[in-house]
Amino acid sequence: MRLSTFMIQQSGVKSMLDQQSRLNQTQLQLASGKRILTPADDPIGAARALDLREESRKYGQYQDNITVARSRLSMEEATLSGMTDILQRVRELAVRANNSATLKAEDKASIAREVRQALGELVGLANSKNANGEYLFSGSNSHTQPYPDSPTAAEGYYKYQGNDSTRLLQIGPSRRIADGDPGNRIFESVVTATLQPDTITDGGATRPEVQTIPITRLTAGSDYELKVGALTLATGPLDADPTLGEIVTALQANPAYGSAPFTLSEGTGADSGKLVITWNANGNVTDIARMEKRDNTFSFIDQFAQALEGTLTGSVIEDSLYALDNAMENINATRASVGARLNALEQQFQLNEQFVLEMEKNLSGIQDLDYTEAISRFNLQQVGLQAAQQAFIKVQNLSLFNFLR
Numbered sequence: 001m002r003l004s005t006f007m008i009q010q011s012g013v014k015s016m017l018d019q020q021s022r023l024n025q026t027q028l029q030l031a032s033g034k035r036i037l038t039p040a041d042d043p044i045g046a047a048r049a050l051d052l053r054e055e056s057r058k059y060g061q062y063q064d065n066i067t068v069a070r071s072r073l074s075m076e077e078a079t080l081s082g083m084t085d086i087l088q089r090v091r092e093l094a095v096r097a098n099n100s101a102t103l104k105a106e107d108k109a110s111i112a113r114e115v116r117q118a119l120g121e122l123v124g125l126a127n128s129k130n131a132n133g134e135y136l137f138s139g140s141n142s143h144t145q146p147y148p149d150s151p152t153a154a155e156g157y158y159k160y161q162g163n164d165s166t167r168l169l170q171i172g173p174s175r176r177i178a179d180g181d182p183g184n185r186i187f188e189s190v191v192t193a194t195l196q197p198d199t200i201t202d203g204g205a206t207r208p209e210v211q212t213i214p215i216t217r218l219t220a221g222s223d224y225e226l227k228v229g230a231l232t233l234a235t236g237p238l239d240a241d242p243t244l245g246e247i248v249t250a251l252q253a254n255p256a257y258g259s260a261p262f263t264l265s266e267g268t269g270a271d272s273g274k275l276v277i278t279w280n281a282n283g284n285v286t287d288i289a290r291m292e293k294r295d296n297t298f299s300f301i302d303q304f305a306q307a308l309e310g311t312l313t314g315s316v317i318e319d320s321l322y323a324l325d326n327a328m329e330n331i332n333a334t335r336a337s338v339g340a341r342l343n344a345l346e347q348q349f350q351l352n353e354q355f356v357l358e359m360e361k362n363l364s365g366i367q368d369l370d371y372t373e374a375i376s377r378f379n380l381q382q383v384g385l386q387a388a389q390q391a392f393i394k395v396q397n398l399s400l401f402n403f404l405r
Contacts, residue, residue: 052359058173059356065169066349069179070342076136076180077338079128080331086125087328090118090301094320097308112308119301123147123158126183126298138162139182146183147298156240157221158298160184171348177341186334189223192300192323193293193315198274200288208279211289212271217314218242221299226251226264228277229287233257244273261285297327 093111097103126147129135134142139162146162162183168176195213203209215224220240224247226233235250248266251257257264261281267274277289295303304320306312 052362056356056359059352059359062171062173062352063349063356066171066345066352069169069171069177070345072130072136072179073338073342073345075128075130077335077342079125079136080186080335080338083122083125084328084331084335086118086121087297087324087331090115090304091321091324091328093118094304094317094324097304097317098321100317108308108310112305115301115305115308119298119305122301123149123298126187135162136180137183137186139180139184140165140167142167147187151220151299151302154240155220155237157219157237158296158302159221159237160188160296171345172352175348177344181334181337186330187297187327189294190297190300190323190327190330191292192222192295192303192326193217193319194322195291195293197277197289203279203283203285206282208282209285210279211277212267212274213277213289213291214274215244215247215291216273217293217312217316218244218247219295219299219303219312221295223294224251225292225294226275226289227292228260228262228289231256231260233260244275248275295323297330300327 093115097108097111126137127135127145127149128137135144135146138144138146141163144161146160147158148161151157152159160183164182164184166178166180166182169179170176195215197211197213199210199212201207201210218238220242221237222242223237224235233251233254233256235247235254238246244266248264251264262277262279265276265278267276275291279285300323303312303316304323307314307316
């Protein structure tokens with residue numbers, strides 16, 4: 001093989017460039033602290049590091065969702081706690097209002113004013129917003145005020161204007177949690193009165209049994225649920241001008257009415273103002289009919305105030321303690337659910353942190369630089385580059401002319 005001066009110089013230059021390239025690579029690794037600078041450095045390691053970074057990003061989003069849900073649920077809990085305190089005060093007023101023996105007309109008027117004040121505070125809390133300006137109790141329809149500030153003329157009661165949906169936030173790979181509760185699950189369908197038959201006409205061989213339930217108080221927005229044995233018939237909210245006939249028609253329109261062993265009708269004459277239940281077959285029955293009157297919390301308190309003011313007749317004052325206890329029970333059940341979700345969020349937050357820590361450890365093992373090895377390699381590469389440079393200088397001075405001279 002013939003060695004020319006040009007080939008020898010080219011070989012020396014290539015050697016120096018290779019040493020310089022390796023030295024630069026090591027310098028970049030030392031500067032960044034990363035072993036893998038490009039996928040070409042370690043294709044398998046680079047792909048694995050990419051997967052781990054993506055998983056870490058997902059868990060970061062889960063943690064952000066937990067922070068958001070924790071904030072919203074904490075605000076809901078504080079709001080419901082304030083509502084419980086107000087309802088407790090209204091209950092104390094109801095206890096006083098039921099002491100009719102010592103209560104004067106002006107005392108009732110004074111109680112009514114305080115009840116009205118409490119009602120305004122309750123509706124204000126029900127219409128609370130979070131830090132993003134979204135209503136807490138409107139369900140997923142979070143930019144719609146859940147309850148009007150006062151009963152509307154068209155409906156005549158505090159009609160819920162949100163929806164029944166909840167927003168679910170992803171807090172883990174396979175776990176989601178509701179960040180709030182719609183108002184209709186907390187404040188609606190509160191049992192405010194339980195009605196029993198006042199007369200039961202026994203059946204026999206020649207006649208069917210008949211039970212009559214007096215319904216003396218009809219209020220807008222109320223709905224009724226008739227229970228006879230295992231059968232349940234329900235009505236929707238009454239309109240602004242409620243009648244007993246409206247209740248009868250609504251119960252008869254229930255699909256389950258077709259299989260009922262009785263017929264319903266509006267009482268007349270001595271039974272005026274009563275729901276009449278007449279069994280289809282002759283003979284006595286063992287089931288006693290029962291009807292529950294249901295309202296939302298704010299509408300009932302409005303009814304309570306009207307009764308104290310003398311503009312609403314019936315047994316509202318007598319039923320107030322029972323109704324308010326049921327309203328507070330609904331709120332307390334929701335508070336218990338909120339507390340359980342807050343605990344679940346805290347546990348999931350800690351679990352996610354552990355997963356993130358493990359992923360960071362694995363990612364560090366794949367892409368982080370071993371500084372001890374890299375510095376030793378850097379020193380060796382510097383020596384190699386210097387040796388290549390010195391060799392090139394020596395070889396550069398060698399030529400045939402030098403030999404002849």
